[in-house]
Amino acid sequence: MQAETRRARALYDRLAPRYDRMEQVANWLLLGRLRRQVLAAARGRTVEVAAGTGSNLPYYPPGMRPWLVDVSEGMLRRAVEKGAAGRVILADAEQLPFGDATFATVVATLSGCTVADPLRYYAELGRVCRPDGRVLLLEHGLSSWRPLAALQRLGLRRQLRRFACHGDRDAEALVRLAGLRLERSEQRALGVLRLITARPAAG
Numbered sequence: 001m002q003a004e005t006r007r008a009r010a011l012y013d014r015l016a017p018r019y020d021r022m023e024q025v026a027n028w029l030l031l032g033r034l035r036r037q038v039l040a041a042a043r044g045r046t047v048e049v050a051a052g053t054g055s056n057l058p059y060y061p062p063g064m065r066p067w068l069v070d071v072s073e074g075m076l077r078r079a080v081e082k083g084a085a086g087r088v089i090l091a092d093a094e095q096l097p098f099g100d101a102t103f104a105t106v107v108a109t110l111s112g113c114t115v116a117d118p119l120r121y122y123a124e125l126g127r128v129c130r131p132d133g134r135v136l137l138l139e140h141g142l143s144s145w146r147p148l149a150a151l152q153r154l155g156l157r158r159q160l161r162r163f164a165c166h167g168d169r170d171a172e173a174l175v176r177l178a179g180l181r182l183e184r185s186e187q188r189a190l191g192v193l194r195l196i197t198a199r200p201a202a203g
């Protein structure tokens with residue numbers, strides 16, 4: 001495990017008791033709706049990577065019970081309290097403990113910004129996804145509106161310190177570079193948020 005991943009794990013272990021409260025307003029204003037939109041396409045055997053406290057659980061289509069992976073035990077403990085018991089796996093997203101093409105759907109939200117090596121991360125998401133399956137992502141980055149992007153840049157160092165979050169990553173470019181096939185990408189909130197559907201290259 002990379003040193004940066006160990007740092008993120010320690011940080012999210014500390015944030016875990018407060019994470020849901022910190023997210024509450026954003027979820028209520030916009031994120032909740034986007035989570036539901038992204039997850040509407042989830043089908044079959046599903047894994048959610050860097051799943052945190054299980055913020056997405058209420059937004060999955062009825063009856064779906066995804067596996068949840070995260071590197072932070074503290075975050076996963078909260079997910080278990082929300083009903084994910086028996087389906088959580090403590091693991092590094094850059095080295096997923098699954099065989100190739102295991103899942104019909106691979107979900108990851110607001111996490112491509114926190115992993116140490118995003119190329120390796122997205123490649124792993126593609127590897128564990130079946131060739132006919134889908135990788136469903138909700139990511140954030142710099143706005144496509146330049147004045148807002150300039151403002152965001154001022155907060156990048158603080159974001160990295162507080163949330164291990166690289167707020168200027170270009171998720172679409174990274175997904176492509178990692179060898180996945182970008183099927184769809186939609187911008188929300190002036191391009192700060194992206195809903196992305198990708199497929200493994202061979203699919």
Ligand SMILES: C[S@@+](CC[C@H](N)C(=O)[O-])C[C@H]1O[C@@H](n2cnc3c(N)ncnc32)[C@H](O)[C@@H]1O
Nearest residue numbers: 012050051052055070071072092093109110115
């Ligand atoms: C900003 S939180 C997002 C949590 C959740 N996906 C959500 O939408 O609210 C980022 C999560 O990524 C996890 N994470 C960071 N690096 C990771 C890695 N290498 N492997 C697995 N999880 C990781 C953190 O522990 C944290 O739970």
